[in-house]
Amino acid sequence: MPAQVLKFISRADQLQRRGWRNYSRWMMTVKGHVEPDGPERAQWKDEQFAEVKADRHWNQRHGPLQGGASVLPFSERELSVRPDNSKRPLRRSSQQ
Secondary structure, eight states: OOOOOOOOOOHHHHHHHHHHHHHHHHHHHHTTSSOTTSHHHHHHHHHHHHHHHHHHHHHHHHSOOTTOOOOOOOOSSBOOOOOTTOOSOOOBOSOO
């Protein structure tokens, strides 16, 4: 079975496409192509509710942190973590 490659779509592109879709839906409603209380509008409202919920979760994962972020120090010379059952010494990089 051949592999299926999915195109990467950035968050900005996703939001832009959603805006275009919502504008198109609004125009369809304003022009009278869709009933204001019809089943399509109910489906659109359900989709919008799901999108708001997904946005909230995305913002929790990618948004700013309360109290700011802290940067952890990292040294390339020495690995400071070694499994407890390992008897080998810590690895050292060749760039000392």
